[in-house]
Amino acid sequence: MKKIAGVDIGGTKIRFGVVGETGEVLADWTIPTKTPLYPYLEEQIIKIKKNFPDLTGIGIGTRGMVDAETGVVTFEKELEGWQGTSVKSQLEAATGLQVEINNDANCAALAEVRLGSAQGYRRVVCLTVGTGLGGGLIFDGKIMNGSHGGAGEVGHMILYPNGLLCGCGRKGCSEQYVSGTALRRLIQEEHVINPGTGETALPQDLFRLAAEGVAGAITVRERFLCDFAIVISSLQAVLDMDCVIIGGGVADSADDWWELLLEKVEPLKLKPLELKRAVFGNEAGMLGSAMLIID
Known part of the structure; x- marks a missing residue:
């Protein structure tokens, strides 16, 4: 079974999960959001990879606007240093795993379409x-x-x-x-x-x-x-x-x-x-x- 890390980045907290390919949650925990955000996020992801060495990818939903193709946060004023961060390329280089990132509301919508009331x-x-x-x-x-x-x-x-x-x-x-x-x-x-x-x-x-x-x-x-x-x-x-x-x-x-x-x-x-x-x-x-x- 594929295992994917799902990350939801908010203004005050970050929620992490390890999710199976059919949507079952295998692990789930929350930590406070800290800035500057990227090095903190990478540190947490590395820990997840050590605990779940069979991860196949990392999906990230974040507040703000994201260029999903390049994986760059294009607009976010509240989280220090987050705007302009090349999240996809940096995390892929750090982990060797596929990384995808999008806006958090888009991710919530995708969950409802794939698994929830919009199926x-x-x-x-x-x-x-x-x-x-x-x-x-x-x-x-x-x-x-x-x-x-x-x-x-x-x-x-x-x-x-x-x-x-x-x-x-x-x-x-x-x-x-x-x-x-x-x-x-x-x-x-x-x-x-x-x-x-x-x-x-x-x-x-x-x-x-x-x-x-x-x-x-x-x-x-x-x-x-x-x-x-x-x-x-x-x-x-x-x-x-x-x-x-x-x-x-x-x-x-x-x-x-x-x-x-x-x-x-x-x-x-x-x-x-x-x-x-x-x-x-x-x-x-x-x-x-x-x-x-x-x-």
Whole structure:
């Protein structure tokens, strides 16, 4: 059985896994992210290779933009020294193994298509609603990377022209309105109080409070889901996908808002479209990165 190292690099932690060719996780652990990142990453990979000498490859999913063909991180401002790093060539030289690298949201989408709730669909958009809004496009089983590794940056589609300033430097990007960060801002704007604590509500409690009838929470839920439905509709107008998979930290509370989102998307559909919840949670990026090698 082939064994692949799957690596998911986030802003605060790195998740490692050793994955079999059919997706079974043979080992799985997490360490803090440290910078400068590359030498730290190489050190960890060398340790994995010593512990698993029969590894056949290393797949890496990372935040930021990646040129998947060259294996170079083309854009990432938060991780010191990571932007511009030739990850593929350096790690291949250090390990003698095949290395593939892609954006973490793309890897999460690949996991859902190969192993999860998007199996059997040809054109899939995976939306990751966490701190920000990420996207991965998988058409006919292949990641759509774009010319510069920037395809699928759904969070930076402009939803409200001249709207809120985004971290990318532009105004009105979707992730300023559809994300955990957006929920936190909306809660402040609507002065949503958790009756159980008497304090400002937390994003993870917002949809439950709305379901329980808290007026301000209902207002926030309405604003959030209306914007979310518009994002999905706009993507369909451009991509004509047959399935949208929704995951990420905010989706953990989907029991309290899923049917309402479906209701809001329905009148905006241009063609038939399936919306499905992601099967994988935090392990999606690690599993999907391993799938880069299995491909």
